């Protein structure tokens with residue numbers, strides 16, 4: 001299976017509108033440094049699953065029929081805003097899986113269009129898609145939020161955003177696996193007080209220490225984290241994701 | 251003053267995702283035929299007012315400081331979705347005016363960022379912006395919605411979307427003016443039953459007859475309206491708006 005990072009930014013994206021910090025100016029000059037709304041594409045043989053719908057050009061990126069499913073981490077607007085347009089398509093419906101959050105976002109659940117919102121997923125109860133097993137993992141955020149463990153032929157990737165720390169049951173569940181690839185919310189550089197709803201790097205490094213994954217990939221980065229990265233380096237096996245980066249896991 | 255149509259599409263936009271009608275295929279081939287989320291820019295001397303925020307690339311279109319204000323017709327997602335990103339800017343706050351709708355859209359009012367949501371406007375009580383007078387006019391829609399009459403040096407333009415018909419008090423108010431330019435919701439071609447929340451062309455032509463404006467400009471068009479226009483013509487003084495079309499009113 002292959003994971004493509006479609007967006008690796010926090011809610012403000014990089015560049016932040018009107019910001020002239022080193023990270024935002026660099027992203028304006030070099031499109032490859034931009035960070036769009038946090039989302040990814042998981043592909044395996046004939047299956048293509050979009051993880052979160054925050055990109056607003058989904059109709060241009062995916063032809064009708066391209067996506068077998070959409071998997072939502074949660075219903076914050078930066079993770080679903082691209083669905084406001086996509087839903088009015090005329091093509092076959094697209095199954096959408098996510099956490100139990102009846103409020104959804106704006107009128108998305110009330111007027112789903114072609115989006116076929118399935119029954120909420122149940123923590124630790126896997127969904128099978130082709131030869132990929134997808135296990136919802138509770139995260140700690142201001143709305144009901146799932147991370148997901150993707151497994152295929154013994155290779156495993158955990159996608160964990162948005163979250164501040166990890167609930168003990170999720171951390172214990174992941175600890176049983178060796179050779180994990182972890183993708184995790186790292187919105188902020190090390191903070192005196194960690195942000196309320198997102199990881200800072202200190203929290204991420206603690207999780208990395210305890211889980212001992214093959215690699216930890218940082219995503220959902222804010223511009224301040226990018227500025228920090230211009231001046232610091234990361235421990236071995238802790239890597240920074242970028243928009244359009246592909247992780248091959250075969 | 252000058253009005254630039256930034257978007258003239260209905261909630262589904264043109265092309266509709268996955269649609270291969272004559273209008274949608276034509277728009278895919280010729281970018282000028284696309285219809286983006288319904289919105290406009292009103293400019294007068296040194297003032298620039300954005301009417302609705304449904305375009306998702308506002309941060310690219312407007313440099314910080316470019317907009318003196320944002321005027322909202324209502325809080326449906328196709329009219330505000332571009333504000334979800336813009337609000338997280340670092341520049342000076344932007345005053346936002348609109349109808350009395352405490353629900354707003356998603357978490358926009360709860361987390362306004364740089365958007366300075368002002369007290370709700372009052373029907374028929376004008377707002378003065380530079381040398382432009384802006385009068386909120388109640389419309390008939392599924393959420394509290396204002397049209398706006400823009401006046402400067404005796405020239406008048408009424409911007410009336412989203413609406414189905416016009417409330418009697420709004421129609422009576424507009425009837426007192428000669429030589430009006432009217433911009434109006436025309437989402438649908440003539441329908442056996444008019445749509446519930448939007449004008450079809452029959453309703454628009456009735457309003458045009460009664461108001462006798464200088465011109466009536468159709469906006470908020472759906473793809474079926476564009477298909478209809480490929481096969482029919484309109485009465486004199488009834489014109490079809492297009493994205494990026496400019497109306498000069500000096």
Ligand SMILES: [Mn+2]
Nearest residue numbers: 011076078162
């Ligand atoms: Mn987020």
Ligand SMILES: [Mn+2]
Nearest residue numbers: 074076141162
């Ligand atoms: Mn979130």
Ligand SMILES: [Mn+2]
Nearest residue numbers: 261326328412
């Ligand atoms: Mn609309």
Ligand SMILES: [Mn+2]
Nearest residue numbers: 324326391412
């Ligand atoms: Mn509307």
Ligand SMILES: [Zn+2]
Nearest residue numbers: 019021024223
């Ligand atoms: Zn910045």
Ligand SMILES: [Zn+2]
Nearest residue numbers: 269271274473
């Ligand atoms: Zn069409």
